[in-house]
Amino acid sequence: MKENAKNTVRKQFSEYLEINDLRKTPERFAVLEAIFELPPYFNLAELNEELEKKNFHVSRTTLYNAMKMFQKLHFVFPHKFASGTYYESTFGNANRCCQVCTVCGSITVVRSAPIVRAVEEIKLRRFRKENFSLYIFGICSNCQAKMTRFKNKNKILQSDEQR
Numbered sequence: 001m002k003e004n005a006k007n008t009v010r011k012q013f014s015e016y017l018e019i020n021d022l023r024k025t026p027e028r029f030a031v032l033e034a035i036f037e038l039p040p041y042f043n044l045a046e047l048n049e050e051l052e053k054k055n056f057h058v059s060r061t062t063l064y065n066a067m068k069m070f071q072k073l074h075f076v077f078p079h080k081f082a083s084g085t086y087y088e089s090t091f092g093n094a095n096r097c098c099q100v101c102t103v104c105g106s107i108t109v110v111r112s113a114p115i116v117r118a119v120e121e122i123k124l125r126r127f128r129k130e131n132f133s134l135y136i137f138g139i140c141s142n143c144q145a146k147m148t149r150f151k152n153k154n155k156i157l158q159s160d161e162q163r
Contacts, residue, residue: 006036009075016073030056031066035076041086041098041107077133081105088133095119096133101140103147110136 013032017024034050035042044063051058058066067087070076076087083105088096097110119132139147 012073013075016069027056027058027062028066028069030054031058031063032070032075035070035087035089038089040089040096040109041079042089043084043086047087074130079133079135081107090131095131097136098133099136099138099140101143102137103139103143106140106142108140 010029010032013029014024016022017028030051031047034047034054034056037050038046044060044067048058048060048063067076067078071078074090076089079086079088081100082102086107095116097112097115099108099110100106115134119134120129122129
């Protein structure tokens with residue numbers, strides 16, 4: 001992320017804390033900084049891992065409370081998948097398409113100008129769009145390869161048994 005975008009987000013967060021008479025704790029800012037270092041989709045375990053890498057221990061309660069605050073500010077958006085809750089950082093581009101593997105749970109951002117244009121051109125009645133996330137569910141190539149190897153292995157085992 002560009003440094004000026006980071007500064008804008010930090011400034012918005014700082015102003016939010018001041019306006020709402022909340023403390024500017026190092027933990028809150030550390031969590032925000034860690035989110036900048038993560039991929040666009042992350043879970044709390046990955047966020048905690050990133051903080052630990054920087055030798056900054058934060059309680060789970062602090063993580064949850066910070067994430068609630070960041071959701072209010074539209075810095076992150078929660079997504080509930082079968083593999084758990086993932087957060088999408090919306091600092092840069094709020095409009096995103098992603099592929100979700102239904103086997104391993106991996107999430108990959110897809111850059112598709114035609115999809116973005118199509119959603120932007122949709123006229124919604126009595127509703128102002130702010131941003132969107134589109135999920136495309138399927139099976140990633142790694143999982144497809146594993147499934148194929150497993151099937152082939154079973155075919156070999158079955159043919160050996162029949163002999």
